[in-house]
Amino acid sequence: MSIDSTDMDKSPLEFHVYSKEEMAAFQAIHLTLTSAILLVLLAEKAQGSENTKSCKLIEETEKARKVVSRLEPITNRTFSVKAQSGQDSYTYLFQVCGNAGQTADGAVVQKSDDGNEIVIGKYTAMEAFGGSDWVMLIYTDGSAYGEHCNKEKRRAIVMISCERGITAGDLSVVEEEREKLNNCFYLFELDSSAVCPLIPSHLSAGSILLIVGFSLLAVYLIGGFLYQRLVVGAKGMEQFPHLTFWQEIGSLTADGCDFVCRCRGSQEEPPTYRGVATEPLGEEPEERDDHLLPM
Incomplete structure (x- = not known):
C-alpha cells in the first residue's frame, strides 16, 4: 500500500x-x-x-383601532374586583375584548352574591381613546337601570394607566355615578405596562457597531468550534476555527511590532582614528638588551 x-x-x-x-x-x-x-x-x-x-367600535377609525391594539398583552385576561354598595356586595368582572361573565358580549359585568349578572357595558359597542401613557375604553349598551338615570342603559369607563414592570395590575372601582338624569357611568381603573410608551434607545452608533461586532464574533467562535469538533473531528487547539490563519496573523503582528518598536539600525558605529582599530592591542613582548652587555 x-x-x-x-x-x-x-x-x-x-x-x-x-x-x-x-x-x-x-x-x-x-x-x-x-x-x-x-x-x-x-x-x-x-x-x-x-x-x-372581537372589539366592535361604535365608530371604526384607524386611530381608535390602534388604541385597542395596544392592549393586546391583556386582551385574553379577565380582571375582577369586589365592591360594597350599602349592605350589598358585588363582584365586577372585566375583559377587554371578550365575555367577562356568562352573558354574551359582556365586557364589564356586575355579579351579585347569588350569581345574577348585570351587563354594564358590551365590547360590541365601545369607544377607545388614548394618549402617550394612557388608554380610556368606554363600553356602552349595558343593561338598563331600573329606577335611576331615567332608566337609560348602563355604561362603563375603564381607565388604563401606564405602570412599568406590571403587565396587568389589579382592577379597582373608582366611582358609580347614578344620581344624574342621564350619562351615568361606572368608572374603573387599571394599571398596565401595555400602554407605556417605548423607551428610546440611547445607544450611539459606535456602541451599536460594537454590540453587532461582538455578537458576530461570538457566533463565529461558537459555530466554528462546533463545526471543527462535530464535523471535522478536531481535538484540542485544533477546534479553534481557522487556527492556522490566526496564528499567521499573530506572527505577522509580532514581526511588525518588533520592526517598529526595536531600533536595531540606529546603533553607533565603533569610533576609529586614522585606521587604527579601537580594540586594545596585546602586550608587546619586553625587549631584552642582554646581548649589549660586555661579556
Missing part, C-alpha cells in the same frame, strides 16, 4: 468536502427550522388579530 506524498501535505483543517448525504441533512434541518419559526410568527400574528377583532 503506497501513500501519496501530496496527501501527507494536506492538513485536515484546510478543506472538508461534504457528501451528498451531509448536504441533504443540512438542508433539511435548515428548512425545518425556518418553517417552524415562520409558523410560530404567523400563529402569533393571527392570534393577535383575532383577539382585537
